[in-house]
Structure formats: structure tokens, C-alpha cells
Amino acid sequence: MYILGIDTSCDDTAAAVIEDGKRILSSIVSNQESVHKEYGGIVPELASRRHIEMIWPVTEEALRVAGVRLSDLSGIAVCHGPGLIGSLLVGCSFAKAICYSGGIPLIPVNHIEGHIFSSFLNEDGSVLDIEFPYLALIVSGGHTSLYRVDGFGLYKELGRTRDDAAGEAYDKVSKLLSLGYPGGPIIDNLSRYGRPDAISFPRAYLPGSLDFSFSGLKTAVRFEVQRTLAMNPWNSVVSRDSEYIRDLAASFQAAVIDVIVKKVELALDKEGLDIVAVSGGVGANSLLRKELAELVSRRGGRLFMPPLKYCTDNAAMIALAGYHNYVRGMVAGPNLNPVACLPLGEA
Ligand code: KG4
Numbered sequence: 001m002y003i004l005g006i007d008t009s010c011d012d013t014a015a016a017v018i019e020d021g022k023r024i025l026s027s028i029v030s031n032q033e034s035v036h037k038e039y040g041g042i043v044p045e046l047a048s049r050r051h052i053e054m055i056w057p058v059t060e061e062a063l064r065v066a067g068v069r070l071s072d073l074s075g076i077a078v079c080h081g082p083g084l085i086g087s088l089l090v091g092c093s094f095a096k097a098i099c100y101s102g103g104i105p106l107i108p109v110n111h112i113e114g115h116i117f118s119s120f121l122n123e124d125g126s127v128l129d130i131e132f133p134y135l136a137l138i139v140s141g142g143h144t145s146l147y148r149v150d151g152f153g154l155y156k157e158l159g160r161t162r163d164d165a166a167g168e169a170y171d172k173v174s175k176l177l178s179l180g181y182p183g184g185p186i187i188d189n190l191s192r193y194g195r196p197d198a199i200s201f202p203r204a205y206l207p208g209s210l211d212f213s214f215s216g217l218k219t220a221v222r223f224e225v226q227r228t229l230a231m232n233p234w235n236s237v238v239s240r241d242s243e244y245i246r247d248l249a250a251s252f253q254a255a256v257i258d259v260i261v262k263k264v265e266l267a268l269d270k271e272g273l274d275i276v277a278v279s280g281g282v283g284a285n286s287l288l289r290k291e292l293a294e295l296v297s298r299r300g301g302r303l304f305m306p307p308l309k310y311c312t313d314n315a316a317m318i319a320l321a322g323y324h325n326y327v328r329g330m331v332a333g334p335n336l337n338p339v340a341c342l343p344l345g346e347a
């Protein structure tokens with residue numbers, strides 16, 4: 001059984017084919033970084049236009065690499081939210097049109113649901129056995145959430161960010177320091193050469209809650225830079241190559257990752273879980289990967305972290321979640337519409 005997955009929720013146009021829910025035959029992602037780079041963040045209108053240009057070439061390539069024709073498909077799984085409404089509209093309209101014209105079942109997938117299962121994808125495209133229950137940590141440019149996952153379709157949100165997502169904080173701090181976009185990999189890389197304890201940034205632990213908050217940290221970085229510039233008006237201390245920027249990057253990163261890892265530990269304790277599955281672009285972060293590995297091994301638990309290509313947005317995860325939705329009988333009609341804020345579990 002072949003399922004085609006499609007994701008256009010944000011700034012990546014992605015299509016993938018999965019066979020029997022067990023093997024990813026192709027996963028094509030057309031990245032829009034070059035389109036948005038000069039703006040230091042995603043421009044929604046430009047993202048939708050680029051999706052329109054890329055959706056067919058990307059889908060055609062996914063089918064070609066998989067060696068599958070449209071008529072071989074048992075279903076098309078499409079992400080219909082959450083995300084940027086204009087971007088989602090492109091993927092949904094495209095999938096609906098093909099399903100309608102080819103008589104192919106249309107399978108709705110929540111973007112977060114895709115991330116929840118992407119942790120079980122291997123580099124070679126094989127899918128690991130999924131063990132329930134587990135704690136899913138989704139950390140991306142749009143989301144920072146913790147879910148308890150008891151089975152396919154059985155998700156309980158334990159916590160979420162109250163303001164910025166972790167990746168958004170990385171991107172905004174990078175923009176503030178004129179380091180470039182996306183900020184996550186740049187700050188992660190600079191941090192390797194800086195001291196994480198050089199600057200003491202606040203950590204919003206929000207006692208008694210598994211929620212996150214990163215906007216205060218972002219403001220603290222802004223004040224720190226303003227103060228340093230005021231004290232050094234004639235010198236280029238705030239430049240990409242300075243020791244100060246490396247220390248600032250490492251200290252900021254430590255503040256973000258400390259909180260995330262602490263919340264994961266609290267969630268494991270509270271829910272009595274010992275398996276952690278990570279996904280989302282920030283899941284590529286070197287410090288997060290190292291600290292989570294240490295935490296889980298200390299507790300004798302298990303950690304599932306996908307290779308980098310499945311951490312960030314992709315359609316393999318949509319195809320995988322779509323396969324399981326399909327076998328559970330979840331198909332949609334032509335009235336399926338994209339929803340910008342789509343809570344998990346509401347199709
Ligand atoms: O999952 P993703 O591709 O898209 C969203 O759904 O948002 O995640 C993109 C986000 C960006 O904010 C980017 O800065 C961040 O993931 N990111 C990282 C790293 N690589 C990507 N953040 C921290 N460290 C990284 N190594």
C-alpha cells in the first residue's frame with residue numbers, strides 16, 4: 001500500500017511516499033530559506049507563492065524517486081493545519097484536486113501529529129517499531145510542546161509555550177544580533193566556541209506547570225546587548241567574530257536548553273514515562289541532543305531522535321501519520337479546509 005504525504009504548512013514544500021507504513025520510499029523537501037533570508041523571518045505571502053511554484057515539481061519528484069504512479073496510491077495524506085493559512089491552502093487544494101480527479105482517498109493529518117511520529121524514522125527510510133506510551137517533545141520554529149502519546153490518535157497535551165516557540169526565540173535573537181536566518185543552526189554553531197556561564201540569563205521554569213515561556217529571555221538578550229553597546233560605543237564588541245557574541249550565544253542556548261530538558265524530566269516523573277521522542281527543527285540542536293541523551297540514560301529510559309532531515313519539516317512524517325490515520329478509517333471529503341490553529345485531535 002502506497003501513501004503520498006504532502007506538507008506545505010510553513011516555508012518548506014514537501015512530498016514523500018511511504019510503503020505499507022514501514023518504509024519511506026522518497027522524501028523531497030524544497031526549502032525556501034533563500035526566499036526569506038533577507039527578511040530575517042518567514043514572509044507568509046512569499047511562502048504561499050513559492051509553494052504554488054514548487055508543489056507539482058516536488059510531488060512529481062517524490063513519485064519518480066519512489067517509482068510509484070498516482071494510480072498506484074491508496075491515499076494522499078495532507079497536512080491541513082496548524083500552520084500559515086496561505087501555505088496550507090496550497091497543499092490542501094492540490095491534494096484535494098488530485099484525489100477528486102483520480103478517485104483517491106484524501107487523508108487529513110495534523111502537522112503536530114506528523115512530528116509526534118517522525119522520531120521513529122530512520123536515516124535509511126525504515127520505520128522503527130513505535131512503543132507506547134511515550135513523551136513527545138516537539139520543538140520547532142512554530143511549536144514548543146510536550147505530549148503524552150498512548151497510541152495512534154491518543155494524545156494528551158501536557159504543556160506548551162505561552163509565547164514564543166524555542167526556534168522562534170533562536171531566530172529572533174539571531175536577527176537582533178544580525179547573525180542571519182534561520183538563527184538556530186548559527187547560534188548552535190557559535191555556542192560551541194563560547195562559555196555557557198558567561199552571562200546569566202533568566203530561565204522561566206513556571207513552577208507547577210509544564211508550559212514554556214521564552215519571550216522574557218529574548219528581552220533579556222536585547223537589554224544585555226544594549227547595555228554592552230552603551231558601554232563600548234567605539235568598539236566592535238558586538239560583531240559576529242567577537243568573543244562576546246560567542247559567549248552570548250552559548251549563554252542564551254544554555255538558558256533555552258536547560259528549561260526544555262528540565263521540563264522533559266518533570267513530565268517523565270509526573271506521567272511515569274521512560275520513553276522520550278523528539279522532533280521539530282530545534283531537535284537538531286547539539287546541546288539538546290546531548291543533554292536529553294544524558295537524562296534518558298541516567299533514568300534507564302529510551303530516547304528516539306530522528307536524523308536531522310526528519311527533525312525539520314518534511315512529508316515523510318505526514319505520510320507515516322497518514323498511513324495510520326487511513327488504517328483507522330480517517331478519510332476526508334472535498335470540504336476539508338486548512339485551519340491555521342488546529343488543536344491535535346480535532347480533524
Ligand atoms: O520544524 P522546523 O523546520 O519548522 C517549523 O515547523 O517551525 O523548525 C525550524 C526551526 C527554526 O526556528 C530554526 O532556527 C530551528 O528550527 N533550528 C534550530 C537548529 N536547527 C534548526 N534551533 C536550534 N538549534 C539548531 N541546531
Ligand code: ZN
Nearest residue numbers: 140280312313
Ligand atoms: Zn514543523
